[in-house]
Amino acid sequence: MAIRGRRVPGGYDPAAFEPFAVTVDLAVFTVRLGRLHVLLVERGEEPYRGDWALPGGFVRPRESAGQAARRELAEETGLLARTAGALHLEQLRTYSDPDRDPRMRVVSVAYAALVPDLPEPRGGGDAARAQWVEFGARGPLAFDHEHILADAYDRVGAKLEYTCLATAFCPPEFTLGELRQVYETIWGVALDRPNFRRKVLTTPGFVQALEGPPRRTGGRGKPAALYRAGPATTLHPPLLRPEGRNA
């Protein structure tokens, strides 16, 4: 209560306060084969040895939490830093319960990241790197990571409604069917195809039709036109999910 406070005069003494460790935890989502997946690591040490956990690590002395999150994301996915730098990363919130880590006082800044379907993250040659795990398929995670992951999932679902975030799950060129599948997968509902198409195409800047009439098939039916993500970042009006959200 000395440094920023206005009640205790005199200087400040950093050593007077028990040190906090500051970490970042990442909830990295992708859509694979119509299923939502999360990047997880298996813990090799106590506590929670053998359990799954969110990837993460310490914030270094000269970096911000956002920089630490981006660095960890690049390390865990095995992507080049430049590629990882283009991915969507969003600060979720900070978890600071005094007992969230039994070893010491750790405050963790959680981030959510959305990536298109990437190759299996096995770049560095290190063992025990992160793996894609289907959302909800693995039991409780270590520490309070189950809680963080649930918060991240809620946030992502909510942001799909009023932002163009869904394109972050898609490759650079995608069909409207793939984009719709992102919504359906994350929200867990079926959307009316014609209405979805109308909504997306009439929202200025959401997607851009690719000029050359290339078409790509997603399996059986008629080939679909390709689109790119547009310049817009928010949706007006929003694309609300069918039954009112907000549990």
Add this chain to the structure above:
Amino acid sequence: MAIRGRRVPGGYDPAAFEPFAVTVDLAVFTVRLGRLHVLLVERGEEPYRGDWALPGGFVRPRESAGQAARRELAEETGLLARTAGALHLEQLRTYSDPDRDPRMRVVSVAYAALVPDLPEPRGGGDAARAQWVEFGARGPLAFDHEHILADAYDRVGAKLEYTCLATAFCPPEFTLGELRQVYETIWGVALDRPNFRRKVLTTPGFVQALEGPPRRTGGRGKPAALYRAGPATTLHPPLLRPEGRNA
């Protein structure tokens, strides 16, 4: 990179990491006389001596950031802890730039609080307590607090659209005119009175009409019916501000 990491085997050593201080900063808003106000303190020490800053303080060893924010809110407003406990407090985001405080490494978890028009915060008898300052009336704040305050303002404006948050700015019993003034003050736009009334009254659970026909005047015109905040927390569909939001 030892504690949570899976690459460096062996135990962990807290002393190996430069200690971080963790603080909370509060952006406390209220509406007074149709103007948005923020709770600020004048700094009595270097750096930024004499500048205005957001109230805040250190997270103590055995409390979470949210508990610290609530404690600071009670201290700065001079309210009883029980009263402050009922106020709306929301974690905004965490600010962690390595150079945000020139003295040491401080990571700050920012909170936004919305309170009805309170008496001037002069409870404790201490000097240099927080004061209500009209939003935008004071020059740049100390540290990165100008940035935090701008983020808080954006967040509050956005949350008015899809939550029942506006009632947090009102006393327990309020008129629809007062509620509308909250929106107009924060959004900085004039709203159509009949349409606002229709929207609020047809949103289930937003407000509850008080039975006895008590009425209260807000100055000149016809007395208005009184309402209480309803049980709902979110608005479906949202109450969007006139010109598309999202700067």
Add this chain to the structure above:
DNA sequence: TCAATAGTGTCTGTGAGACATTATTTG
């Protein structure tokens, strides 16, 4: 009286939900 606010009612345009229908591919 006027000015200001509360409250009611009406019209209209936008947009979303619920379809039907056609087109184009694979098995």
Add this chain to the structure above:
DNA sequence: CAAATAATGTCTCACAGACACTATTGA
């Protein structure tokens, strides 16, 4: 052929914006 997906079109209802109008107070 059937099945699956893409794409277009149509109808309807809900709801928000833009008013007009009445009611009730204070100056």
